[in-house]
Amino acid sequence: MAFPSARRSGTERGHRGASPLxxxxxxxxxxxxxxxxxxxxxxxxxxxxxxxxECELDLRQYSTLAFIADGHTPTQHxxxxxxxxxxxxxxxxxxxxxxxxxxxxxxxxxxxxxxxxVITEVGRAIYSDAVKRVRxxxxxxxxxxxxxxxxxxxxxxxxxLPLS
Amino acid sequence: MAFPSARRSGTERGHRGASPLxxxxxxxxxxxxxxxxxxxxxxxxxxxxxxxxECELDLRQYSTLAFIADGHTPTQHxxxxxxxxxxxxxxxxxxxxxxxxxxxxxxxxxxxxxxxxVITEVGRAIYSDAVKRVRxxxxxxxxxxxxxxxxxxxxxxxxxLPLS
DNA sequence: TATTGTTATACTCTATAACTATA
DNA sequence: TATAGTTATAGAGTATAACAATA
Numbered sequence: 001m002a003f004p005s006a007r008r009s010g011t012e013r014g015h016r017g018a019s020p021l022x023x024x025x026x027x028x029x030x031x032x033x034x035x036x037x038x039x040x041x042x043x044x045x046x047x048x049x050x051x052x053x054e055c056e057l058d059l060r061q062y063s064t065l066a067f068i069a070d071g072h073t074p075t076q077h078x079x080x081x082x083x084x085x086x087x088x089x090x091x092x093x094x095x096x097x098x099x100x101x102x103x104x105x106x107x108x109x110x111x112x113x114x115x116x117x118v119i120t121e122v123g124r125a126i127y128s129d130a131v132k133r134v135r136x137x138x139x140x141x142x143x144x145x146x147x148x149x150x151x152x153x154x155x156x157x158x159x160x161l162p163l164s
Numbered sequence: 165m166a167f168p169s170a171r172r173s174g175t176e177r178g179h180r181g182a183s184p185l186x187x188x189x190x191x192x193x194x195x196x197x198x199x200x201x202x203x204x205x206x207x208x209x210x211x212x213x214x215x216x217x218e219c220e221l222d223l224r225q226y227s228t229l230a231f232i233a234d235g236h237t238p239t240q241h242x243x244x245x246x247x248x249x250x251x252x253x254x255x256x257x258x259x260x261x262x263x264x265x266x267x268x269x270x271x272x273x274x275x276x277x278x279x280x281x282v283i284t285e286v287g288r289a290i291y292s293d294a295v296k297r298v299r300x301x302x303x304x305x306x307x308x309x310x311x312x313x314x315x316x317x318x319x320x321x322x323x324x325l326p327l328s
Numbered sequence: 329t330a331t332t333g334t335t336a337t338a339c340t341c342t343a344t345a346a347c348t349a350t351a
Numbered sequence: 352t353a354t355a356g357t358t359a360t361a362g363a364g365t366a367t368a369a370c371a372a373t374a
Contacts, residue, residue, distance in 0.1 A: 020238065020242040020245040020246050021245070021246065021325070021326075023231075023236060023238065023242070023246075024231055024246045025322070026236075027230065027231050027232070027233070027234055027236050028230045028231075028233045028234055028291075028295065029227060029230040029231045029246075032230065032298060032299075032302065033208070033302050033306065033314075033317070033318060033321075034208045034209075034212060034298070034302065035227070035230075036318060036321035036322060036325065037201070037204055037205050037208055037321065038205055038208075038209075039321075039325055040201055040321055040324060040325065041201050041202055041205040042248050043324075043325070043326065044197070044198045044201055044202075045198075045202075048198060063193060063199070066191065066192045066193040066196065066199075067187075067188055067191050067192075067193045068191070069191070069192045070191055070192055072187060072190075072191050074184070074187065075355075075356095076355075076356065077354085077355060077356080078184045078187070081184040081185075082184050082185065082187075082188045082193075084206055085342090086342065086343060086344085087355070087356065087357085088342090088343080088344085088356085088357070088358080088359095089341085089342070089343090090356085091356070091357060091358085108355095111350075111351070111354090111355080112349075112350055112351085112355095113348095113349065113350045113351065113354065113355040113356070114350090114354090114355055114356080115355080115356070127192075131192065134196060134198075135196075138196065138197050138198065141324060142197065142324055144323045144324060145320060145323060145324065149320060150197075152316065152320070153197070153317065153320040153321075154197060154200060156309060156313060156316070156317040156320075157197075157200035157201065157203075157204055157317075158189070158200060159308045159309060160204060160207075160305060160306055160308060160309065161185070161200065161203055161204065161207070162185075162207065239332075239333095240332075240333065241331085241332060241333080249365090250365065250366060250367090251332075251333065251334085252333085252334070252335080252336095252365090252366080252367090253364085253365075253366090254333085255333070255334060255335085275331090275332080275373075275374070276332095276372075276373055276374085277331065277332040277333070277372065277373045277374065278331090278332055278333080278373090279332080279333070
């Protein structure tokens with residue numbers, strides 16, 4: 001196969017010089033849902049992480065607070081399942097939040113092996129501040145969608161997720 | 165705050181014993197788009213990776229082939245942007261594919277610093293096999309969506325993605 | 329001077345194994 | 352025996368810095 005000659009920026013096959021993301025969309029990669037999913041996940045992760053630095057929270061710490069903010073008291077094992085983490089990673093995660101007084105880890109009376117994660121008042125206050133920043137980022141990122149489309153998108157994702 | 169007493173599996177606040185994912189959906193975490201996005205990304209990544217082991221490709225190698233399968237010849241730098249990788253990681257990635265004869269790395273005549281990634285016939289054949297497996301997984305994962313909803317979902321994601 | 333690719337390496341993150349306590 | 356949590360550590364993955372070649 002001969003090498004394509006006489007390349008000129010932006011005019012040759014393959015869109016060299018144009019937005020690489022656009023080129024990817026035009027390629028076979030752009031016909032696959034996973035491509036968009038991972039791109040989106042990357043953009044959200046990047047922007048949310050940046051917004052949360054002001055609360056001195058990383059995305060994982062924030063997700064933990066969000067999970068327990070309404071009084072839900074999961075065990076560390078349950079948190080590991082939600083965040084797809086190894087139980088040993090949850091030790092570090094939950095201790096980091098406990099050290100800042102954002103939650104307490106209470107041994108379950110009904111199963112003294114397990115520890116329930118319980119949010120504190122301070123944790124609730126920090127979460128309350130953080131969730132505003134998160135909502136602001138999500139609204140800004142989905143500004144091109146109507147309220148109706150935004151809800152439809154979320155419902156599609158919910159329907160695809162395996163719930164068992 | 166007193167510790168909730170007399171817990172019984174599946175009946176107490178927080179749904180202990182029920183699906184942890186369901187509990188997360190019912191929590192404040194479940195009101196955020198990023199939660200669904202990252203869960204979905206995880207499910208897709210897991211299942212696609214598993215399906216691709218039969219072609220001895222990881223997701224990153226597959227994405228590279230998909231990007232160049234139609235004859236597009238990006239530089240390593242462009243691939244790095246698409247996959248959000250460090251240029252040094254692309255060296256390993258592209259060399260691994262070149263070593264298997266799935267692509268060649270051609271120095272650009274117009275810029276001898278850069279190397280264009282060009283798929284080979286063997287690469288095209290492997291991709292052709294791999295893409296069938298990928299489509300099969302994606303179809304299975306989105307089986308709960310109609311064709312129309314599937315397209316709507318993709319279009320939502322496309323509209324959110326920043327294209328510049 | 330800036331950019332592409334490259335190498336070597338430091339760093340971080342994740343997974344694993346072994347252990348304690350409890351069921 | 353099995354499970355929740357813990358610790359230490361090995362392994363994998365990522366980011367950084369320095370460099371060569373080219374623009």
